Structures are given as C-alpha cells and as structure tokens.
Amino acid sequence: MSDARGMALACREVDFSYEEARAPIPALRGLTFEVGSGQSLALLGASGSGKSTLLQVIKGLDPPEAGDVLLDGSPAGAAGYAELRRQVGLVFQTPELQLFAASAREDVAFGPRRLGWPEADVAAAVDEALELVGLPPDRFGGRHPYALSGGEQRRLALAGVLAMRPRLLLLDEPFVSLDPATRRELAKILSRLRADGVTLVLATHDVDLAWALCDQLLVLDAGRAAAAGPWDFGESGRELLAASRLREPFLVELWRRLGRDPSAAPRTAAAAAVALR
Amino acid sequence: MTSPSAGPSDPGAASVDAPQAPEPRAPLLDVRGLSYRYPGAQVEALAGLDLAVSSGEFVAVVGANGSGKSTLARLLGGLERPAGATLALACGHDLLTEDGRMAARRDVGVLFQNPENQLVAECVEDDVAFGLENLAWAPEAIGARVDEMLERFWLTELRRREPHLLSGGQKQRTALAGVLAVPRRVLVLDEPTAMLDPAGRSEVLEAVRGLRAGGLAVVYVTQEMDEVVGADRVVALEAGAVVYAGSVGGLFGDGDLLRRLGLGLPVAGELALELAAAGRFLSPLPLTLEELLAVLGEQT
Amino acid sequence: MRPAIAQYYPGESVIHRLDARAKFVAVTALTIALFVRDSFAGLAVFAAAGVVAYVLSGVPAAWFWRAFRPLLWLVGLTFLAQVLFAPGEPFFSFWIFHFSWAGLEFAAFLSLRLLVLVLIGSVLTLTTPPLALTDGLAWLGRPLRRLHVPTDELALMVTIALRFIPTLLVELDQIMRAQRARGADFGSGGPLKRARALVPVLTPLFVLSFRRADELALAMEARCYRPGVVRTRLHPLEAGAADAVLLVLTVAVIVAGLLV
Numbered sequence: 001m002s003d004a005r006g007m008a009l010a011c012r013e014v015d016f017s018y019e020e021a022r023a024p025i026p027a028l029r030g031l032t033f034e035v036g037s038g039q040s041l042a043l044l045g046a047s048g049s050g051k052s053t054l055l056q057v058i059k060g061l062d063p064p065e066a067g068d069v070l071l072d073g074s075p076a077g078a079a080g081y082a083e084l085r086r087q088v089g090l091v092f093q094t095p096e097l098q099l100f101a102a103s104a105r106e107d108v109a110f111g112p113r114r115l116g117w118p119e120a121d122v123a124a125a126v127d128e129a130l131e132l133v134g135l136p137p138d139r140f141g142g143r144h145p146y147a148l149s150g151g152e153q154r155r156l157a158l159a160g161v162l163a164m165r166p167r168l169l170l171l172d173e174p175f176v177s178l179d180p181a182t183r184r185e186l187a188k189i190l191s192r193l194r195a196d197g198v199t200l201v202l203a204t205h206d207v208d209l210a211w212a213l214c215d216q217l218l219v220l221d222a223g224r225a226a227a228a229g230p231w232d233f234g235e236s237g238r239e240l241l242a243a244s245r246l247r248e249p250f251l252v253e254l255w256r257r258l259g260r261d262p263s264a265a266p267r268t269a270a271a272a273a274v275a276l277r
Numbered sequence: 278m279t280s281p282s283a284g285p286s287d288p289g290a291a292s293v294d295a296p297q298a299p300e301p302r303a304p305l306l307d308v309r310g311l312s313y314r315y316p317g318a319q320v321e322a323l324a325g326l327d328l329a330v331s332s333g334e335f336v337a338v339v340g341a342n343g344s345g346k347s348t349l350a351r352l353l354g355g356l357e358r359p360a361g362a363t364l365a366l367a368c369g370h371d372l373l374t375e376d377g378r379m380a381a382r383r384d385v386g387v388l389f390q391n392p393e394n395q396l397v398a399e400c401v402e403d404d405v406a407f408g409l410e411n412l413a414w415a416p417e418a419i420g421a422r423v424d425e426m427l428e429r430f431w432l433t434e435l436r437r438r439e440p441h442l443l444s445g446g447q448k449q450r451t452a453l454a455g456v457l458a459v460p461r462r463v464l465v466l467d468e469p470t471a472m473l474d475p476a477g478r479s480e481v482l483e484a485v486r487g488l489r490a491g492g493l494a495v496v497y498v499t500q501e502m503d504e505v506v507g508a509d510r511v512v513a514l515e516a517g518a519v520v521y522a523g524s525v526g527g528l529f530g531d532g533d534l535l536r537r538l539g540l541g542l543p544v545a546g547e548l549a550l551e552l553a554a555a556g557r558f559l560s561p562l563p564l565t566l567e568e569l570l571a572v573l574g575e576q577t
Numbered sequence: 578m579r580p581a582i583a584q585y586y587p588g589e590s591v592i593h594r595l596d597a598r599a600k601f602v603a604v605t606a607l608t609i610a611l612f613v614r615d616s617f618a619g620l621a622v623f624a625a626a627g628v629v630a631y632v633l634s635g636v637p638a639a640w641f642w643r644a645f646r647p648l649l650w651l652v653g654l655t656f657l658a659q660v661l662f663a664p665g666e667p668f669f670s671f672w673i674f675h676f677s678w679a680g681l682e683f684a685a686f687l688s689l690r691l692l693v694l695v696l697i698g699s700v701l702t703l704t705t706p707p708l709a710l711t712d713g714l715a716w717l718g719r720p721l722r723r724l725h726v727p728t729d730e731l732a733l734m735v736t737i738a739l740r741f742i743p744t745l746l747v748e749l750d751q752i753m754r755a756q757r758a759r760g761a762d763f764g765s766g767g768p769l770k771r772a773r774a775l776v777p778v779l780t781p782l783f784v785l786s787f788r789r790a791d792e793l794a795l796a797m798e799a800r801c802y803r804p805g806v807v808r809t810r811l812h813p814l815e816a817g818a819a820d821a822v823l824l825v826l827t828v829a830v831i832v833a834g835l836l837v
Contacts, residue, residue, distance in 0.1 A: 046476075047444070047474055047476065056754065056758075059758055061754055061757060061758060086760075089758075090758045092751065092754070092755045092758070093751075095755060097748065097751060097752050097755060097781050097785065098752060098755040098756055098759070098777070098781060099781060100776065100777045100778075100780035100781050101777075110756075110759055110760075110761075110777065111759040111760055114759060114760030114761065114762075115760060146784055149342060149343075150342075151342070160759060161758075161759070164759070164760075176472070176474070177471055177472045179341070179342050179471075179500055179541075180500055180501070180539060180540060180541030180542075181341065181342070181539045183541070205474055205475055208544050250543075250544040250545065250566060251544065251548075253566060254548075254566060254569065254570075257566070257570055258570075258573075269544055269547040269548040269550075269551050270551050272548050272551070273548060273551030273552045273554070273555050273557075274555070276548075276552060276557070276573070277552065277555045277556070277557055351795070354799055356795055356798055356799060379803075382798060382799060382801050383801055386799065386800075387799040389792065389795070389796055389799075391792055393744065393789075394788075394789050394792035394793050394796065395792070395793070395796040396740070397733075397736070397737050397740065397793065397796075397797060398708070398736070398740060399706070399707060399708055399736065399739065399740050402811065403708060403811060403812075406810075406811035407797075407800055407802075408800035408801055408802075409809075409811075410808045410809050410810055410811065411800060411801040411802045411803070411806070411808055412801055413806070413807060413808060413809045414809060415809065416809060416810060416811060416812070416813050419809065419810075419811045420811060423811060437587075439740075439743070440740060440744070441743040441744045441747065452796070455800060456799065456800065459800065459801060
C-alpha cells in the first residue's frame with residue numbers, strides 16, 4: 001500500500017467482451033497502459049470505442065477476461081486489493097441519475113456509509129466534499145437533490161464520489177450536457193483535485209479540456225489502444241490523432257501556426273493570453 | 278467544440294411547404310411585454326419581453342441558465358399560457374386565448390433538448406408520422422410526407438429502426454423530422470444540441486442549416502456562441518427580459534456583456550476575452566483559429 | 578431486450594398480413610372455447626389449428642420457444658398440483674400425496690391446455706406489431722367510448738409504455754451500476770434488506786419517469802396531439818377477404834373442437 005495521495009494504475013493486456021445474444025462482442029483488446037501516482041490521463045476515442053467499458057473494468061464492476069488491472073502495483077487477488085479498490089472512484093455519465101436521497105447531505109453520505117465509516121467521519125467527509133464541488137453544506141446540505149439545477153446536480157453527484165476520498169478518480173464524460181458556466185466550474189474542481197495529487201482518468205470527447213487537464217493520453221479505437229503516453233505533436237502523433245478523427249488541441253495548433261513550439265503551448269486560454277499580451 | 282462551417286449549405290432538398298405569408302412585412306411572431314411566472318415561483322421567468330421575428334429570419338436567442346430562454350420557446354409554441362402581454366401573436370394567432378394557442382401549435386413547431394423524451398412511437402417512420410396522424414391527414418398523404426421528411430434528414434435507411442437503437446444525433450434528427458412533417462411557418466429550437474456528442478451535434482447543425490430555404494422563420498435558442506454565427510440577428514436574455522437585440526457582430530464586440538451572460542465561447546473566443554481583460558482588444562471577436570490568426574496578424 | 582412474450586417477429590407470411598382485429602377476435606374465441614369442454618380430442622383439434630397457424634407464420638421455432646420457456650414452470654406446477662391433490666382412487670400413496678390415474682389424466686389435460694393456450698396466443702403476438710395490436714384493440718373497444726372509457730388514449734398509452742421499456746431497462750442498468758460503484762449491494766441479505774437496497778435504484782427511476790412524462794407530453798402537444806380528437810394512421814388497419822376466411826375457419830375449428 002502506497003502512502004502517496006494518488007494511486008498508480010496499470011493495465012496489462014486487458015481483454016473484455018460483452019455477452020450479447022450468445023455472441024460475445026469484444027469491447028477491450030490487449031489493452032496496456034500506465035498512469036503514475038498523481039498523473040492525469042485523458043481517455044479519448046469515438047462513441048463505442050470502449051471508454052466506458054474500460055473505466056468500469058478498472059473500477060471492478062466487471063472483471064477482465066484476461067490480463068490484469070494493477071492498483072499501486074498490486075494485481076487482483078493480492079493482499080489488500082479489495083481495500084485499494086475502495087479507493088477508486090468512478091463518476092458515470094449523467095451521474096445525476098444516481099441521486100435518490102431526501103437531502104444533498106444524505107445522498108453524499110451514501111458512499112461513505114457503505115464503506116462502514118463511523119458517523120463522525122461520514123459527516124466530515126460529506127461536508128468536505130460539498131465544499132470541494134462548490135455546494136457549501138450550510139446552504140445546500142439540507143436541500144432536496146431534485147430541487148437543484150442541472151449543474152448543481154452534476155456537482156452533487158460528483159461530491160457523492162469524492163466523499164469516499166478516492167485516490168484514483170475515473171470520470172466518464174463529465175462535461176456532457178452541462179451549461180458553459182458549470183463546465184468551467186467542473187474544470188476548476190478537477191484542477192484542484194489534480195493539485196491535491198489525486199490520480200485522474202478522464203474520458204471525454206473534448207480535446208481542449210483534455211489538454212487543459214491531462215498530461216497523458218490514451219486513444220481507444222474499437223477497444224484497442226491506438227496511442228498511449230504523453231501528448232505527441234510530432235508527425236506520427238498528429239497522424240494518430242487524425243486517424244481517430246480527433247483534432248489537435250486548439251492552443252497547440254495556435255502555437256504551431258504562430259511559429260512557436262507546439263509542445264510548449266499553454267494549457268488554458270488564460271495562460272495563452274498572458275503569453276500573447 | 279466544432280467550428281462553424283463556411284456558410285449555410287442547402288442540400289437542395291424540397292422546401293418546407295410553408296403556406297403563403299399574408300403580407301410580406303408583417304412579423305410571424307410579434308410579442309410585446311410578454312410575462313410568465315411558474316406556479317409557486319417567486320421570480321418571473323419572463324418579465325416584459327419583446328420579440329418580433331419575420332418570415333425567413335434566423336434569430337438566435339442566447340442567455341444563461343434561468344434567463345427564460347426555454348420558457349420563451351414554450352410560450353412561442355403555444356404550449357404555455359402567458360401571464361400577460363400587451364401583444365402576443367404567433368402567425369396571427371393570439372397566444373392569450375386558448376384557441377389561439379391551439380392554432381399556434383400547428384404553425385409553430387418546437388424542438389426540445391432531450392432527444393429521448395420526444396420520440397413516442399415504436400419506430401422512426403411511425404414517429405415522424407405522429408403529428409400528421411394527430412391532424413387527421415389521409416394515410417396516403419401522411420406516407421408521402423413522411424418519405425419526404427425521412428429523405429430530407431437522412432433517415433430513410435433507419436425508417437423501421439426502434440428509438441433505443443438510435444444514436445443521440447439520429448434521435449434528434451428523427452424528432453426534427455417529426456416536428457417539421459407538419460408544415461410550419463416558424464420553427465423554435467430549444468438548445469437542440471445540448472445533450473449530444475460532437476458527431477450528433479454536427480448532424481443536427483447541418484440539418485438546421487438546410488432549413489433556411491423556403492421562408493421558414495427559425496428561432497434558435499442556445500448557450501453556445503459558435504451555433505449563433507450564421508444568424509441574421511441575436512437576442513440576449515437576462516432574468517426574463519431582453520438585454521441585447523441586434524447583430525451577431527455587435528454582441529461579439531461587447532466583451533463585458535458576454536462575460537456577464539456567461540455564454541459558451543469556443544477557445545478562440547475565450548482567448549480573445551482573456552486578452553481583452555489584459556488590455557489587448559481583438560475585434561471582431563474571433564471564434565475560430567483562422568479568425569484569431571487573422572486578427573492577431575492584423576494587429577502586428 | 579423486450580420480454581419474449583410480447584416480442585414481435587417481422588415477416589410477410591399470410592398470418593402476418595391478417596388484420597390485427599380479426600386475429601385478436603379469433604384468438605379470444607378459441608381461448609374461450611378451450612375452456613368450455615374438458616376433452617383430449619377437442620384439445621387435439623385446437624392444438625392442430627395452433628400448429629398449422631405456427632407453420633404458416635414462418636416464425637423460427639427458437640422464437641416460439643422463448644415464449645414458452647418462462648411458462649414451463651407454471652405448467653410444471655399445475656401438473657404437480659393436480660397430480661398430488663386431485664381426487665380419485667389412488668394407485669400409490671406416499672405420506673399425504675395420493676397418485677391416481679384420474680389425477681394424472683387431469684393434470685396432463687390441464688398442462689396441455691395451458692400449452693395450447695400459449696401456442697395460440699404466441700401466434701398472435703409474434704405476428705402482430707404492438708402498434709397494430711393496440712390500434713386493433715382500440716377499434717374493438719370503440720363501443721366503450723360511450724361509457725366514457727378513453728380507449729384510443731389507453732391504446733396510445735400502451736404503445737408509449739412499450740416503446741420505453743428498452744430505454745428504461747438500459748437506464749435501470751446504468752443506475753444500478755452507478756450505485757454499485759458507490760458500494761450498494763443488491764445481492765446479499767434477506768428479502769427485506771434487498772428491498773431496501775433497491776430504493777437508490779427505484780427512486781431515481783421514478784423521478785426520471787415523471788420528468789420524462791412531462792417532457793413527452795409537451796413534445797406531443799407541440800405536434801398537435803389532443804386527447805379525444807380522432808387520429809388517422811400512417812398504416813391504417815384494413816380488413817380483407819383473408820380475415821373473413823380466418824373468422825370462418827375459427828368458427829369451424831371451434832365447432833369441431835366442441836363436437837369431436
């Protein structure tokens with residue numbers, strides 16, 4: 001067990017198939033990649049390429065058919081693996097679907113309670129999580145989840161996962177259907193988590209947000225890894241992105257067109273403005 | 278975010294069969310002082326809103342969450358009863374009367390945000406037919422019109438497909454085909470791409486771009502500025518009232534207003550706003566890489 | 578996947594092309610006739626009719642099997658209950674259970690009758706699209722409108738409910754997975770514990786459905802739907818000579834089954 005704030009993740013030759021009408025549909029094939037402790041990985045790929053499947057396999061909702069998912073270097077079955085798995089948080093697509101309790105506090109408390117924490121710890125974790133997502137407990141704690149706006153519900157669902165203090169946070173398209181203001185809020189929250197040292201895996205189709213938040217990428221194509229590792233803006237890197245119908249991040253292309261080094265491109269518009277002032 | 282295409286494309290499809298407009302100049306939508314309050318709400322959703330839209334116009338309506346955009350869309354479609362208005366005419370029907378609203382539902386089509394919750398039937402072609410069945414059209418006429426709509430929105434091969442097997446973009450195109458199967462004079466779209474992935478988004482945007490022929494007036498409600506680019510006019514709402522009504526370029530030039538409204542700008546636009554905050558003004562506001570490079574180039 | 582019992586198998590067979598109303602009337606009449614008399618011979622007549630209809634429909638055996646499978650336990654239970662508890666001279670007794678030939682015979686008859694019922698019913702559901710069936714039922718129920726029963730609206734409600742079943746199943750799965758990811762446990766514990774564990778799944782599903790109903794109603798109104806107004810159809814029901822033939826044949830089968 002590691003002391004680091006962020007968990008290290010590695011997948012080795014992971015295979016997974018769905019059983020559909022007696023014909024197995026391969027969803028992940030020979031997937032191999034790593035994310036070091038505290039690093040952040042962008043999981044890119046078209047709809048149906050296997051992003052959601054991969055996240056659910058990492059979380060342990062479905063066991064892989066072959067290969068290993070190593071958390072902090074330990075494979076499934078090793079001593080303490082179950083405990084490590086509890087430290088992996090998964091935020092599903094449209095997570096507002098999971099809200100069910102009578103108050104925001106109660107809903108966020110669900111996860112920590114299921115972990116068996118004493119009530120005092122649960123209360124502290126809940127308040128901390130609500131603060132982190134920008135829903136101060138004194139104003140939002142008692143409110144009914146369904147009375148919140150769409151953006152607030154999204155953040156509340158995120159708080160429900162963060163309350164369990166995950167060391168590895170998996171997010172499945174967290175920005176979809178969000179209004180622009182909440183999108184920006186959410187990006188800030190994820191930045192804060194990164195700064196805290198939490199390991200992030202972010203499945204998204206927004207290349208610019210991926211660039212802003214992640215130092216590594218994994219591109220999936222029909223369940224296979226088409227690219228894995230740090231962002232590569234050389235010839236082969238660009239070809240790979242193009243083959244998956246992904247464009248380069250805007251700021252990277254801008255830097256390139258301005259005659260500057262694309263790999264030195266800033267991550268955010270604010271940083272770019274400073275550089276171009 | 279996808280960048281807007283070079284210009285409106287017209288796939289050469291048939292016109293939307295809009296019946297003759299009574300007078301060339303009378304606006305199809307004419308509301309003044311429109312107000313609405315949700316039951317039990319303390320604040321008015323719409324507070325004295327004025328809007329006029331003429332035949333063939335493409336008007337974008339922007340504003341943050343809670344500004345009243347969706348409420349406006351529903352009222353224009355005759356789907357809610359206004360709390361009050363000095364004038365509320367949709368295609369000549371008085372929205373303040375029950376009969377007027379029922380009649381408005383026929384001339385004004387509304388496409389909503391959630392593709393799933395607009396499809397009622399077991400398969401695509403039955404869903405597209407739904408509106409015409411409600412209007413008691415003869416089966417042969419329904420069949421012909423459905424074929425036309427399926428063709429127009431690239432759904433012919435999917436005609437017997439069940440809704441849960443469609444992608445988000447396909448569902449929304451089906452919903453759009455169903456709304457327009459009834460010949461309309463105005464189409465209101467309420468954030469039609471908000472719940473779609475980039476592929477679905479570009480499908481729907483392309484379908485909407487093809488609508489501009491035929492005299493149909495379009496009111497396009499959105500929070501994403503790059504969807505506003507081709508509009509003839511843009512109206513910005515805040516707290517249920519209009520705070521800007523004018524050209525798209527004019528809105529793009531008002532950095533303070535854009536920031537206040539919290540709208541979704543493509544990265545180029547955000548960069549331009551950040552630069553403006555740092556004292557370097559880029560005008561007109563660039564929304565694409567090319568526009569940004571052009572403006573930066575001009576300034577050096 | 579929709580439950581197999583209601584599953585429609587698309588096709589162009591003579592059975593598929595029959596009017597939904599005629600098929601429904603035939604099936605109802607046969608069902609009632611099946612219960613009038615307890616006779617193996619009669620049952621054989623009805624069974625033969627069902628098999629002929631199945632063969633004509635062209636639906637693969639696998640699909641019929643899927644309709645039968647869930648009911649096999651019911652058939653088995655019926656059989657067992659009759660065998661063990663029916664009156665008659667026992668030829669073998671064990672504890673409180675008495676096996677008699679009469680009981681065995683009766684049990685066999687009941688089980689076979691159930692199977693024939695499922696066979697005939699399946700021919701209907703496998704060859705008739707749900708929309709046509711609900712339209713047909715709405716038409717047949719037209720007289721009820723005089724009693725202020727909203728038959729057309731009910732038919733539409735059924736159609737919409739069927740349309741959303743696959744969607745709801747997907748959403749149910751999503752919600753269950755999301756809650757499992759938060760540590761919910763649906764598998765362990767006694768019945769009370771398991772029921773409580775479903776609250777985090779059923780509550781969101783309910784809320785989702787209410788919101789859906791609101792939005793759907795609005796979308797329907799935006800397409801000029803008004804309850805009570807007569808609607809036409811893209812695919813109207815058209816009865817023809819074949820349907821008359823079906824009804825005549827049904828009467829013949831019933832007469833034969835009751836007289837044989």
